[in-house]
Amino acid sequence: DAGVIQSPRHEVTEMGQEVTLRCKPISGHDYLFWYRQTMMRGLELLIYFNNNVPIDDSGMPEDRFSAKMPNASFSTLKIQPSEPRDSAVYFCASSSDGSSGNTIYFGEGSWLTVV
Amino acid sequence: AQKVTQAQTEISVVEKEDVTLDCVYETRDTTYYLFWYKQPPSGELVFLIRRNSFDEQNEISGRYSWNFQKSTSSFNFTITASQVVDSAVYFCALSSRYRSTASKLTFGTGTRLQVTL
Numbered sequence: 476d477a478g479v480i481q482s483p484r485h486e487v488t489e490m491g492q493e494v495t496l497r498c499k500p501i502s503g504h505d506y507l508f509w510y511r512q513t514m515m516r517g518l519e520l521l522i523y524f525n526n527n528v529p530i531d532d533s534g535m536p537e538d539r540f541s542a543k544m545p546n547a548s549f550s551t552l553k554i555q556p557s558e559p560r561d562s563a564v565y566f567c568a569s570s571s572d573g574s575s576g577n578t579i580y581f582g583e584g585s586w587l588t589v590v
Numbered sequence: 591a592q593k594v595t596q597a598q599t600e601i602s603v604v605e606k607e608d609v610t611l612d613c614v615y616e617t618r619d620t621t622y623y624l625f626w627y628k629q630p631p632s633g634e635l636v637f638l639i640r641r642n643s644f645d646e647q648n649e650i651s652g653r654y655s656w657n658f659q660k661s662t663s664s665f666n667f668t669i670t671a672s673q674v675v676d677s678a679v680y681f682c683a684l685s686s687r688y689r690s691t692a693s694k695l696t697f698g699t700g701t702r703l704q705v706t707l
Contacts, residue, residue: 520694576642584635586633
């Protein structure tokens with residue numbers, strides 16, 4: 476089976492521009508997570524979905540960030556307007572259920588640079 | 591609150607040396623899971639192992655082994671006869687349902703392992 480697929484792998488954009496990151500979870504997985512990795516804060520959970528419904532968005536840094544999951548096979552994380560401090564690696568991940576023992580599988584990450 | 595501490599920021603070893611990466615965790619939950627992930631220079635996060643809180647048996651997979659001790663809240667990772675390809679950042683992570691409707695991973699800050707010839 477294919478793993479979690481993210482696009483783009485790399486994005487460089489100017490401050491103020493809109494950025495959209497995309498994710499296709501592993502087929503059959505009901506949970507989808509968006510994580511962000513920075514040098515300062517490490518890996519932190521931004522938001523997660525269960526059956527396409529956002530469950531916990533307490534990690535979303537501010538209103539400039541939004542995430543959607545229109546169907547079971549696609550999710551987006553949007554930043555509008557982008558700022559240099561948003562530069563990070565954004566990981567999408569999925570798991571087959573929400574139990575604490577279930578392995579969460581990560582995509583390869585989207586490396587975002589905002590200049 | 592949940593917390594994972596990886597006190598070793600960076601470790602450098604020569605190939606064929608054994609190396610142990612430390613992980614200490616905190617949780618109020620009695621049921622929880624511990625994970626190790628590897629992040630090679632290419633950047634992806636690769637799942638290595640999962641261990642539940644009720645199973646303290648050590649696990650060995652090839653050159654990798656894990657030592658889980660609830661008494662000290664530790665889940666250490668040992669690489670035997672290290673190789674250059676083991677060079678990566680290794681993350682320990684904790685998952686539980688404490689105050690959550692679903693499991694979420696709490697990551698440590700990672701340990702960067704550099705294996706040289």
